[in-house]
Amino acid sequence: MTMSAFEKHRHVIDFTLSSLLRRKGKNFSLLAVYTFVIFLVASVMFLTHSIKEDAYMVLTDAPEITVQKLMAGRHDLIPLSYMEPIREIRGVQSVEPRLWGYYFDGTNKANYTLVVKKEMNNTPGAISVGNGVARNLLVKENGIIPFKAYDGSYLFLKIKDVFSSESELVSSDLILISEQDFRKIFAFPPDVATDLVLRVRNPRELTTIATKINQMFPDTRPILREEILRTYEAVFDWRGGLVIIILWGAALAFVILAWDRATGLSAEEKREIGILKAIGWETSDVLLMKFWEGAVISFSAFSFGLLLAYAHVYFASFILFESTIKGWSIIYPQFRLTPFVSIYQIATLFFLTVVPYTVTTIAPSWRAATIDPDMVMRA
């Protein structure tokens, strides 16, 4: 009676699982390392992909053109007199000065981003703070924050409201302030701004307008919104920075482990294959067994790694990466990322992890399958 192909696979799977379970310790340790590598790569992929998606969705309303002045290659304050000639460029809808800067809080060793909001000019002495600032200073609405001005005097500003925790990704370290208070803190001259922001009618004219600004004021640097979006596309590329070195390290360690595991057939395994061949298994049957062995381990590690990474990034707020991302930041935004999963991501992950493992194990599997039973059993 001939066995159907399906039946044959079932029998081989039954046998493979029994064989794997006989060497529990070895196989579970391989599974654990394999899962960890996939977990690591998948976590970085999920994290960076979500930040990029977030940036893309949130920053689509960023200013169309930001104009900065440069002085000796460094960012400098821009004179308000630059506004009028820029406004006259055909296609420019509006030009507004932006007043913002960094304030270092020496007591708490934290950096805040101070931004002037026009609507707050009517209520000097009041500020709105990001949730990260409020958390760090342990203050709430109506609390007072002292600011040391650049002339050495102190300014005590009252918190009018706190940004919601949902908006931390854009507002965590922000302090909204009136123009009067801002100029006082930084001894900011009255005829300059930090930079200028432009609204443009037709997006196709952005490059032309930027070129005209550059010709008109060669000491300026126009930044297009498209560049801002591209920046986030590039700076959170998971294939760059230190991250990739760490991932390479983990992947190489894993390849060595997989290679060692697959090449170093134990005497017991050799004997097992020898017996199988002696009782009538063909080379193709042993290869089929090796295929299922790889499939069981790879599939289990892949799905465990993927699920754990998803939970880590989206439920546990990427806690394992927190200290790395935090770096020296005192104000650290606590944000929950929105999950974005695509077939492309899963396929990339698969090619980066399962394919190298499979390639590593092909040659040793072939060697195992072509073992001479007589020689093994005599050994």
Add this chain to the structure above:
Amino acid sequence: MFNRKSHVLLAFFLVNLLLVGLLFVHARVVQQKNRVSFLEKRKIVKELQLTDLCIFTDARYTRHPSMADSNTPFQDHPLSLEHFPSGSLMVLPPHLRPHGNE
């Protein structure tokens, strides 16, 4: 039903596939749920004319990478090497690369 190991494996594979499939569903549900918070963030960006996300707050050029110029990591003093941890995590923005925006 699970009297053979291959059956257990099949069930295990199916459960895992189902869970991986659920990731897509969960992601879609959360995306829908977070629409309001996305709109809120977009509104803040538009109103305050913001240009960057607040992810790193230790260095100026990682707090506002799109505003950074090529000197910022070194501008504390001449020969000041880039030393903030977040500087090593972030890849150089395209506008600061040797071939500009190409």
